[in-house]
Amino acid sequence: xxxxxxxxxxxxxxxxxxxGTASDIxxxxxxxxxVLQRPCDECGFxxxxxxxxxxxxxxxxxxxxxATVLHRADAAARPxxxxxxxxxxxxxxxxxxxxxxxxxxxxxxxxxxTFESWDQDATAVAEAYGAQDPLAVSVxxxxxxxxxxxxxDAVTDGDWQRTGRRSNGATFTIETLGKYFIxxxxxxxxxxxx
Numbered sequence: 001x002x003x004x005x006x007x008x009x010x011x012x013x014x015x016x017x018x019x020g021t022a023s024d025i026x027x028x029x030x031x032x033x034x035v036l037q038r039p040c041d042e043c044g045f046x047x048x049x050x051x052x053x054x055x056x057x058x059x060x061x062x063x064x065x066x067a068t069v070l071h072r073a074d075a076a077a078r079p080x081x082x083x084x085x086x087x088x089x090x091x092x093x094x095x096x097x098x099x100x101x102x103x104x105x106x107x108x109x110x111x112x113x114t115f116e117s118w119d120q121d122a123t124a125v126a127e128a129y130g131a132q133d134p135l136a137v138s139v140x141x142x143x144x145x146x147x148x149x150x151x152x153d154a155v156t157d158g159d160w161q162r163t164g165r166r167s168n169g170a171t172f173t174i175e176t177l178g179k180y181f182i183x184x185x186x187x188x189x190x191x192x193x194x
Contacts, residue, residue: 033170035183043190047179052160055178056149059097062185063145066090069194070138076130084129086192090137091129092120093188097144100181104151107164107174117167152178 039046050058069075070090078085084092099118106113152174160175172180188194 031168031170032183033180036176036179040183040187043183043187045183045186047176047183050179050182052152052155052175052178055182056152058182059145059149059152059185062182062189063142065189065194066093066141066145067138069189069192070134070141072134075134078130084124084191086194087132087134087137088124088129089188089192090134090141091127091132092124093185094137094141094144095120095123095127096181096184097141097148100177101144101148101151103164103177104148104155104174107162107172107177108151108155108159110164112163112165114165114167148181 035045036047039048069086072086074086075090076085076087078088103115106115155174161173163171163173164177165171
């Protein structure tokens with residue numbers, strides 16, 4: 001993966017980051033929902049081995065690993081101009097936690113909601129991910145991960161099969177949404193060798 005699974009192209013002109021420009025990254029427009037059916041060949045994540053009740057604990061453990069990554073001296077440096085830096089991935093993971101907290105809460109409160117579209121590549125450009133402070137992002141990521149973990153902790157036994165859908169029609173239960181979410185975070189730790 002060069003950038004996180006995207007939903008569209010980033011607009012130009014893009015703000016400059018310390019290690020390249022946001023427009024240097026080619027959006028990944030693959031549909032990653034297949035990770036719910038088989039293990040990921042790249043990061044090794046196996047959704048079938050994870051239950052909904054394990055999502056919050058995995059999320060908290062993942063956030064601890066990200067704190068270590070974001071405290072690296074080279075966190076803002078891209079390994080190649082076309083690959084996100086650990087900082088940019090950390091910003092993305094922080095924002096993914098916020099989006100998924102919102103989605104799981106929406107699924108708990110509404111019957112089969114459609115999620116608001118989120119263009120993660122446009123967000124990376126608009127929020128100038130590469131220019132953010134890694135230590136501040138570490139704190140924000142930890143808080144966002146804890147809020148999302150708390151939302152998953154609040155799911156009752158009878159609610160794990162409640163459904164919601166993306167605007168492209170992909171349908172998730174709260175449990176499969178959690179598995180998909182943990183894959184994203186796990187995969188990005190793999191991307192930055194965290």
